Amino acid sequence: MAIVGAVVLFITLVVLGGYFLYRSLPGSAGGGVVSEGAGTSADARSESAKMEVLYVKVVGDSSDVLVRIPGGDVLSDVTMEQGQYVSFDQPSLDVTIGSPDAVEVYVNGELRDISGEEPGYTFTAEAP
Template sequence: MVAIGGVIVLFVTLVILGGFFLYKSLPSDNDSAAVPENAGTTADPQGQDVETGVLYVRVVGESSDVVVRVPGGDVLADTTLKTDEHLSFDEEQPLNVTIGKPGEVEVYVHGERRDIADEDPGYSFSVEP
């Protein structure tokens, strides 16, 4: 009888732990959790010496979805950035970039500003290293 009780306690413990780890693996409603470590906020790049790297995307409007991936490979960022948040990448490989609201962002490729404000929502482009 004690063995059956032990098995039941073990089963309940495993179910609780499984549920906990499943919950922790789900995407959170907090978009900042999806921002990579090399992302952050900053002041206006023209006013300071900001390292723009190969790709630099900064939200100057309200918000925009930004997806950065290696062609045929890893997704490096898939997040919604809000005012003054930015992403910066110094990848040694090509990147595919999709901007949800092009009019809301400033984009710098190899330190040069790329004007995408008049592009349609969901605008995509490639960046070579």
């Protein structure tokens, strides 16, 4: 009976260790999730996400999106395809957009037109 308990404890520790290792990887912290923008419930989530500190939606073919806490962790470093979006609600974020003409960017719920900027455009988004 003690052996069964030890095996169950070992499996539990391995699962928890794997979970926390996954959460510590770059791009998996900070609550930003790349989501598809199709469907009614996704559209509702997209609308509420626009009110966060940062919301980026790809309206063109694709764009690289790098989001990090200034001087700290990388929250997202992905190539997003058309219809995908990501949002974050941290107080301050450094953002780099690979293709500014392919995205819509909302900062604190307000559309920021970056379509005329050069590729690799970088800016800081801060909570009000």
